[in-house]
Amino acid sequence: MTSLTPVQIPPQTIAAAPSPRRSARGFLGWLMAPERRGPMLVAPAIATLIVVNIFPLLWSYGLSFFSYNAKYINRPPRWIGLDNYVDAFTDPEVWDRFTNTAVIVIGSVAVQLVVGFLLALLFAREFPLRRYLLMLVLAPMMLSLSAVGVFFKLFYEPTLGFIPRIVQTFTGVPFVILDTPTKAIIAIICADAWMWSPFVMLLVLAGLVSVPKYLYEAAEIDRASTWRRFRTITFPYIRSLLLLALLFRTIETFKIFDVPYVLTEGGPGTSTETISVYLFRLAFNYFRTGRASALGYIVLFGVIVLTSLYLYAIQTRRSEAG
Amino acid sequence: MSEIRLQQLTKRFQNLLAVDRVDLEVAPGEVMCLLGPSGCGKTTTLRMIAGLESATDGNILIAGKRVNDLPARERNVAMTFQFYALYPSLTVAENLAYPLHADGLSRTQINERIAQVSKVLDLEGILKRRPHQLGEGEKQRVAVGRSIVRQPTCFLFDEPLSRLDIQLRQQMRTQIKEVLEKLDKPTVIVTHDQIEALTMADRIAVMRDGRIEQVATPHDLFAYPVNTFVAGFIGTPQMNLVEATLRAVEDGPDGTARGRFDLLGESFAARVEPGVRRLPAGGRVTLGVRPRSFVLAPPGGEETLRATLDLVEPMGAELLLHLLQHGSDLRCVVRHTTRVTVGETVGLRCKPGQLHVFDENGALVQ
Amino acid sequence: MASREVRAIGQAGWGRTLGAAAISLIYFFPVLFIIMTAFKTRSDALAWPIKFIFTPTLSNFISVFFRVTVEGGAAEATGFGLYFFNSLFIGGTSVLLALIIGTSAAYGFSRFPLRGNDTYLFMILTTRMMPPIIAIIPIFVLFNVFGLSGTYIGIIALYTAFNLPFSIWMVKSFFDDLDRDMEDAARMDGSSEWKVFRKICLPQVYAGLAATFVFAVILTWNEFVFALLLTGTQTRTVPVQIVRTIGGALGVDWGLLSALETLFIIPVVLVTFALQNQLLRGVTFGTIRR
Numbered sequence: 001m002t003s004l005t006p007v008q009i010p011p012q013t014i015a016a017a018p019s020p021r022r023s024a025r026g027f028l029g030w031l032m033a034p035e036r037r038g039p040m041l042v043a044p045a046i047a048t049l050i051v052v053n054i055f056p057l058l059w060s061y062g063l064s065f066f067s068y069n070a071k072y073i074n075r076p077p078r079w080i081g082l083d084n085y086v087d088a089f090t091d092p093e094v095w096d097r098f099t100n101t102a103v104i105v106i107g108s109v110a111v112q113l114v115v116g117f118l119l120a121l122l123f124a125r126e127f128p129l130r131r132y133l134l135m136l137v138l139a140p141m142m143l144s145l146s147a148v149g150v151f152f153k154l155f156y157e158p159t160l161g162f163i164p165r166i167v168q169t170f171t172g173v174p175f176v177i178l179d180t181p182t183k184a185i186i187a188i189i190c191a192d193a194w195m196w197s198p199f200v201m202l203l204v205l206a207g208l209v210s211v212p213k214y215l216y217e218a219a220e221i222d223r224a225s226t227w228r229r230f231r232t233i234t235f236p237y238i239r240s241l242l243l244l245a246l247l248f249r250t251i252e253t254f255k256i257f258d259v260p261y262v263l264t265e266g267g268p269g270t271s272t273e274t275i276s277v278y279l280f281r282l283a284f285n286y287f288r289t290g291r292a293s294a295l296g297y298i299v300l301f302g303v304i305v306l307t308s309l310y311l312y313a314i315q316t317r318r319s320e321a322g
Numbered sequence: 323m324s325e326i327r328l329q330q331l332t333k334r335f336q337n338l339l340a341v342d343r344v345d346l347e348v349a350p351g352e353v354m355c356l357l358g359p360s361g362c363g364k365t366t367t368l369r370m371i372a373g374l375e376s377a378t379d380g381n382i383l384i385a386g387k388r389v390n391d392l393p394a395r396e397r398n399v400a401m402t403f404q405f406y407a408l409y410p411s412l413t414v415a416e417n418l419a420y421p422l423h424a425d426g427l428s429r430t431q432i433n434e435r436i437a438q439v440s441k442v443l444d445l446e447g448i449l450k451r452r453p454h455q456l457g458e459g460e461k462q463r464v465a466v467g468r469s470i471v472r473q474p475t476c477f478l479f480d481e482p483l484s485r486l487d488i489q490l491r492q493q494m495r496t497q498i499k500e501v502l503e504k505l506d507k508p509t510v511i512v513t514h515d516q517i518e519a520l521t522m523a524d525r526i527a528v529m530r531d532g533r534i535e536q537v538a539t540p541h542d543l544f545a546y547p548v549n550t551f552v553a554g555f556i557g558t559p560q561m562n563l564v565e566a567t568l569r570a571v572e573d574g575p576d577g578t579a580r581g582r583f584d585l586l587g588e589s590f591a592a593r594v595e596p597g598v599r600r601l602p603a604g605g606r607v608t609l610g611v612r613p614r615s616f617v618l619a620p621p622g623g624e625e626t627l628r629a630t631l632d633l634v635e636p637m638g639a640e641l642l643l644h645l646l647q648h649g650s651d652l653r654c655v656v657r658h659t660t661r662v663t664v665g666e667t668v669g670l671r672c673k674p675g676q677l678h679v680f681d682e683n684g685a686l687v688q
Numbered sequence: 689m690a691s692r693e694v695r696a697i698g699q700a701g702w703g704r705t706l707g708a709a710a711i712s713l714i715y716f717f718p719v720l721f722i723i724m725t726a727f728k729t730r731s732d733a734l735a736w737p738i739k740f741i742f743t744p745t746l747s748n749f750i751s752v753f754f755r756v757t758v759e760g761g762a763a764e765a766t767g768f769g770l771y772f773f774n775s776l777f778i779g780g781t782s783v784l785l786a787l788i789i790g791t792s793a794a795y796g797f798s799r800f801p802l803r804g805n806d807t808y809l810f811m812i813l814t815t816r817m818m819p820p821i822i823a824i825i826p827i828f829v830l831f832n833v834f835g836l837s838g839t840y841i842g843i844i845a846l847y848t849a850f851n852l853p854f855s856i857w858m859v860k861s862f863f864d865d866l867d868r869d870m871e872d873a874a875r876m877d878g879s880s881e882w883k884v885f886r887k888i889c890l891p892q893v894y895a896g897l898a899a900t901f902v903f904a905v906i907l908t909w910n911e912f913v914f915a916l917l918l919t920g921t922q923t924r925t926v927p928v929q930i931v932r933t934i935g936g937a938l939g940v941d942w943g944l945l946s947a948l949e950t951l952f953i954i955p956v957v958l959v960t961f962a963l964q965n966q967l968l969r970g971v972t973f974g975t976i977r978r
Contacts, residue, residue: 038800039796042797049852053849137711138715140718142953147952194715194718202971203972221395257820284917303818
């Protein structure tokens with residue numbers, strides 16, 4: 001057995017280790033020094049966002065306490081304190097628009113979730129041509145929102161659109177869609193749900209596909225019924241994804257602008273005017289900038305609450321999925 | 323009469339023949355192990371018995387009934403999966419109870435069964451936990467528990483101990499063996515670990531490339547491996563397999579046969595089975611000697627093989643000697659008190675009756 | 689004895705294909721309609737029942753770019769060449785900028801987490817989630833004050849900020865997925881941080897960066913609200929022009945519109961097909977990945 005003697009390391013080697021270069025690369029070196037690195041890398045992005053997003057937001061916040069008409073740039077803003085906010089809360093027009101938006105959000109998101117979920121179940125198994133049919137289902141998401149608005153206008157058109165014409169072959173009477181508030185809202189909900197249910201499907205499908213196959217095999221051996229299998233194995237996997245889909249789509253649908261603006265222009269009357277469209281009109285047709293800012297902030301607050309929920313749901317999903 | 327019978331069972335995946343005309347019988351109450359290297363078709367065979375794969379050809383009979391066309395849920399088999407397949411959203415108790423719902427038992431009966439099983443497998447403390455809160459050994463016991471909580475026609479295990487560390491494995495081996503003996507139902511265990519197979523099985527089916535090489539009791543597999551593959555597969559350290567030429571077979575003392583061979587550049591003679599007489603003189607054979615069948619002797623003489631000691635591997639109470647002769651590796655196991663020096667030339671003698679002779683096709687000559 | 693094929697779990701047969709095909713049609717039909725109409729003559733386009741068999745014509749596509757205004761006169765450009773260019777240029781530049789700034793920030797967030805990391809990220813996500821309308825009002829005023837309305841610089845700067853949150857979240861998710869061991873090994877071998885970033889981290893996320901770039905371009909490509917308010921006649925993008933076309937008094941030329949939209953979605957289709965593996969990550973802003 002050879003004896004192991006400790007290797008002697010000459011002290012000079014240790015001392016000769018290079019010391020951190022100080023002024024080697026000057027300013028850049030100072031910038032990227034270890035203690036500053038994180039914040040420095042992040043700074044440009046934060047700066048851009050502050051300038052383009054935060055700054056206008058703060059400015060708008062300030063503006064919300066004034067009565068200001070952007071058309072008359074020369075007329076200085078008049079301080080009116082919380083009047084804009086109070087008006088926003090008490091104005092029946094505002095509540096009307098909130099209701100419209102709420103109806104559209106609830107209707108569309110509900111349809112999206114149910115249909116998207118069923119679609120995901122449909123595509124969860126392997127079957128011939130699955131890949132290509134899946135691409136077809138994703139088609140709606142490729143159109144721009146405004147294009148959806150434009151073309152659904154055609155589809156809904158009483159004399160030219162194929163939907164009313166199909167109905168006409170059954171009823172014999174021209175079928176007008178966009179004339180009553182109820183029908184108009186349903187029309188928007190259909191267009192929106194058509195466009196976004198594939199998104200929900202994608203999310204839920206990702207969850208369904210991630211269920212390990214052997215769990216289903218064990219359930220088969222254990223002779224579990226289809227419902228039981230769904231309840232105990234499938235659903236827990238997709239539960240958090242469904243929640244994410246719900247929140248995400250709610251936030252997005254809440255903001256909906258393109259489709260109502262183009263398809264119905266808020267009509268008939270103001271029945272399909274959503275909050276976003278109303279804000280738009282307020283700011284750019286009537287130029288009541290102060291009011292619009294105040295209302296905008298109220299909406300922003302709601303969005304922040306929803307986004308927090310969304311992020312919380314993501315964290316939960318992360319820890320669940322491991 | 324519950325037993326499992328496989329007749330000419332075949333499974334083809336597109337171009338791959340995974341299971342090739344397998345014939346097997348598992349008697350009631352018998353524990354049968356499917357043993358073999360990865361890709362030999364053992365898991366596929368098991369899954370066909372369970373009903374998770376369909377058979378391309380052949381028959382699967384459980385309790386005398388042909389079950390090929392029955393889906394898994396109608397075969398009433400119990401299976402423990404390699405990855406346990408515990409339902410993550412359910413507690414241990416709920417996992418154990420899961421298979422019982424299909425039997426239509428009452429709440430009380432279910433709880434009784436759970437209590438029984440928990441006692442046997444030591445699960446009482448963790449009944450309220452969820453799978454992700456369990457250690458490997460606990461998960462494994464729950465998986466086994468879920469199988470034995472029912473009254474199936476047979477038990478199937480897919481690599482049950484592969485994910486456990488050595489200590490847990492030894493523990494679980496004994497525990498499972500006890501449980502299986504009590505249950506007395508035909509059981510098939512798939513494993514690639516021969517120690518598992520040798521300790522837990524009543525009989526072992528060694529598989530290679532979709533075919534069964536040999537079905538025998540652990541002892542018979544060890545003592546009478548039917549070909550070089552089985553001989554080399556069973557037994558650690560691995561059996562020495564050396565090519566040789568048969569010179570002649572003479573009559574030895576007490577009516578035994580004594581074979582003389584040319585191997586590794588010299589002559590070697592030892593006692594052989596009578597069947598060796600039938601082999602042509604000058605024909606090629608393979609000689610098999612287990613490391614523990616060699617004894618050290620002074621080099622010289624026809625019955626002693628000469629080799630140089632290359633490496634000594636301590637194995638606790640024994641020493642594993644690696645020897646070289648004409649480029650071939652030989653292994654010999656001796657007691658740890660034996661004094662040996664690396665580089666010395668030693669002689670190896672084969673203990674009487676422990677020389678295996680395989681013909682030119684690799685089949686054992688008896 | 690009839691033998692029922694025991695199907696492996698997770699498989700389904702042609703029955704499901706038929707059902708899925710019927711349903712896919714509901715989603716695909718409008719898009720198909722648009723594409724078909726692009727190739728139809730005016731009378732074919734509005735015919736009923738819907739003509740599936742017709743003689744295709746490319747006249748609509750030509751009309752997108754050229755129009756004859758005077759009888760017998762020369763065809764003059766409609767300006768859509770400019771609009772397509774604008775969409776491409778504005779989209780591409782702003783996303784590129786966003787990606788550069790965003791990747792730096794993503795690397796910082798991922799590898800050098802600060803104390804308020806989650807808060808910063810949350811705020812960044814919120815800026816993306818809020819209704820564009822809210823930010824637009826003050827921005828519109830500011831743009832007018834600074835004379836940025838209708839310029840390239842203005843809209844590009846805005847879109848850069850618009851794409852930043854998306855870029856940061858996506859690219860951060862890619863960095864998070866990387867194996868740190870390689871970086872640590874390089875550090876122990878004496879590489880500087882910059883080298884580690886350039887030689888180890890960056891090459892691995894190239895694919896992710898490309899995917900992010902493409903997704904962001906698609907989002908910007910289809911953007912409408914900001915473009916509506918902040919682009920002028922020279923800088924207008926295609927979605928705005930599509931909507932303006934529909935407001936004409938002469939009745940809408942659906943063939944023209946369809947051709948326009950068909951051309952417009954070609955890049956999106958190609959991209960979706962090429963990036964289908966990253967699709968889920970893309971549409972959820974990098975918050976979900978398989």
